[in-house]
Amino acid sequence: MFYEVVEKIMDSRDVTVGGGSASAVAGAMAAGLVGMVSRLSVGKEYGLPDERYLEIAEELDELAVQLKEGAVEDTRSYLGIKAAFALPKATDEQKSARRAAIESAAIRAANVPLENGRAALRILEFCREMDGKFNPAASSDMEAGVLLAEMAVKDTALNVEANLSLIKTPEINEELARSACGLKAAVQ
Numbered sequence: 001m002f003y004e005v006v007e008k009i010m011d012s013r014d015v016t017v018g019g020g021s022a023s024a025v026a027g028a029m030a031a032g033l034v035g036m037v038s039r040l041s042v043g044k045e046y047g048l049p050d051e052r053y054l055e056i057a058e059e060l061d062e063l064a065v066q067l068k069e070g071a072v073e074d075t076r077s078y079l080g081i082k083a084a085f086a087l088p089k090a091t092d093e094q095k096s097a098r099r100a101a102i103e104s105a106a107i108r109a110a111n112v113p114l115e116n117g118r119a120a121l122r123i124l125e126f127c128r129e130m131d132g133k134f135n136p137a138a139s140s141d142m143e144a145g146v147l148l149a150e151m152a153v154k155d156t157a158l159n160v161e162a163n164l165s166l167i168k169t170p171e172i173n174e175e176l177a178r179s180a181c182g183l184k185a186a187v188q
Contacts, residue, residue: 020159024071027120027152033145035060047133070116077109106166117156157183
């Protein structure tokens with residue numbers, strides 16, 4: 001399913017996969033790149049113990065898998081919103097059920113990129129820890145990883161915010177808005 005999501009991101013005619021999934025893919029790529037740089041720094045005494053480089057690389061491998069799954073989940077959450085909007089609305093009861101389904105789907109559609117953003121932020125934390133302490137032959141790879149992770153964090157925050165207008169429960173809306181602001185603030 002992941003590779004289908006990636007293909008749909010690149011298909012301008014497909015409107016089922018968007019920025020939320022793309023930002024998760026960017027985060028997964030960032031994790032892979034930074035993990036590779038970490039592994040390339042083992043045995044070279046660049047400033048961190050070899051054990052730490054390997055710990056970082058292992059966690060980044062896990063984050064890459066998590067973000068690949070997050071890209072798929074983001075697509076599924078968007079399809080949940082589409083399905084909720086397609087519910088009947090002829091009667092007051094149907095309208096009420098539809099509104100509740102839309103809000104529920106929007107909450108899920110906000111929480112998925114929020115979790116993806118937190119994973120991408122963890123990648124940036126490793127980038128900061130490794131700043132100036134990695135194999136310089138992999139500098140362009142590290143920079144690409146940093147830029148991809150920053151984009152992933154910023155765009156996941158935007159995706160959380162994109163769903164807020166559909167969430168009418170004030171406490172939930174406010175908490176998600178705060179979390180999105182926190183993600184954006186962490187990359188400035």
